[in-house]
Amino acid sequence: MEDWLNFLQNYCNAVQQCWVDGRWERLQPLGAVPDAGARQRELWMREQEQYLDRGAEITAVQGDVVPLYWLESNGRVQVEFAWHVRQLYRLHGTDLVKETRRQQRMAVIRQGTGWKLDWIEPSPDGEMNTAVLNDSDAWLEMNETEEGMPLPSLVHGSKGYRADQAVAYAEQYWNSANPAFPHFTDDCTNFISQCLYAGGIPMLFSREKGRGWWMRPGKSASWSYSWAVAHSLYLLLKSGGPPMRAVQKRSPEQLVPGDVICYDFDGDGRFQHTTIVVAKDANHMPLVNAHTTNSRMRYWNYRDSTAYTPNIRYAFFHIQGM
Template sequence: MEWREFVQQYFQAVHQSSMDGKYERLLPFYCTGESGVQEEWDRLNREKRKIEERGVKLLAVQGQVTPMCWVDTDATIEVTVRWQENKTLGIKHTKYKEANKRLFQLQLLKTNEKWSIIGARESNGDQKLVVEEEEEPVIVVSGVEDAINQPMLIVHGAGGYNAANAVAYAERYWNTTNPVYPRFTDDCTNFISQCLHAGGIPMLLSKEMGKGWWIRTGKGASWSYSWTVAHSLYLLLKSGGPPMRAVMKSSAAELVPGDIICYDFNGDGRFQHNTIVVAKDANQMPLVNAHTTDSSMRYWAYEDSTAYTPKMRYAFFHIRGV
């Protein structure tokens, strides 16, 4: 069997297992005992448990897997694929669609004419390296071309926070890039800042990256840490000051569309990810959109994330605006 066919069969099995909950069908694909395989196995089972806890029924799964690049050595093949997964879920007689676009890396080993997976992980997923205040995020230009010919939502000044406009922006650009803005390798906070600005939150301009909340695009583009770094935005929201005048809430259930969730995956007080609430499910729990692992209508808790740890903490913010 050629490795491309093996990879296709694996993701077909993943989708089928998502539907019926029988993840044991994936075991023949794995080389048991490998730590990279165990992490992915644990992630899949966390996702299964969370669906059961929520009382959600998975009605349909569609996916597309495209090999992007691969390195072929004498013993192994390391392949990076783009995995677009679309789910239709039902809960309390209502339906909604969740979508995630991931870069996924598989390490394959062939022994006795049979392929097996010895490593599986998300590439450039939810887990972020902590960006120190003096470091700048890295810009990537891939993906910008897809958005060049698409219409943009225009921000007409600021007169308070219009959550509906912020949500509309999050829905429009969850899996693409507004060409007005740069795209970063870790793009989650840049995306959330764009959503807030589209909702009418005005920039606080400054000449210093450590002050205000702003971005200058075009030639010589620059930006504040609070616009692009997850922990810096968290600190601004926590302050309750302008321009968001956010109010911290005690639980996810208190949030409404347009509000923000911050994620501390390691539980060490440094927040590494941000999402925006775009809807609530039939249990009145938030569904969120995000970048880096581009996600639409994803359940807020992120227990299906490769960045998940048992120590994960959240911060919930209602956005009031000026």
């Protein structure tokens, strides 16, 4: 009898092949019913169309599937798994790689001597809502000021913004968490703040979470809303004030590596996601790194996101520093 783990791997392999050749009909025999996984399949097809719209061709896809936890009961298995996908593609003669770590849930049922897909759900892209604090040994040591305000032992000076250092940090930690900082379930803005800090943007401290831009790691970690909440960081960037001195740009082509993009997926005025530009493609369009759905060299417009809607709005910010 086919093991459900083999089915999971084979299903993901089939999806990876579909990205290359566009033969999405190969997934239909793997479903328990004809429309099993239809919503997820539409999202994957939209991702492939995004490449075509850019004039790019996917040449190969590699993936590693790791089951995280699962429940087996009466010929049915529900599993949550991590899927590290590397999409190799060519754009105007240049070879590029996009990487994502996708966390998904799947249910499979036993039929005959094998397994079939019942349903599959994507993980969301979104803003911070829950903090997951690591072991206390993982935090930066804390110092107390005379006023009793804790500060990180690492202090940055206000000597401008080193975009190259911000990009280097984004590349180093795009698929992992720096143990010196808290890690959140929805980690996108926390990650971008860390990148900006690594680029030399100094923390702007306050005793109020609604003011400044700061993170105090430790056993009783605390942070400003602007450090970890997408809309709050957007408002700080839009203000043009310290510590980023951001300048809003009209189009993505005007951005350079180290700049920031904010996303309002629903177009309702509240921004829910944040990314950092790490490169430009052959069309001079940004490629970004991000957390939540951990992504490297992802195309900036997020049409391949589960949160994408036709009403999406973007805000483009060039970071100057103090």
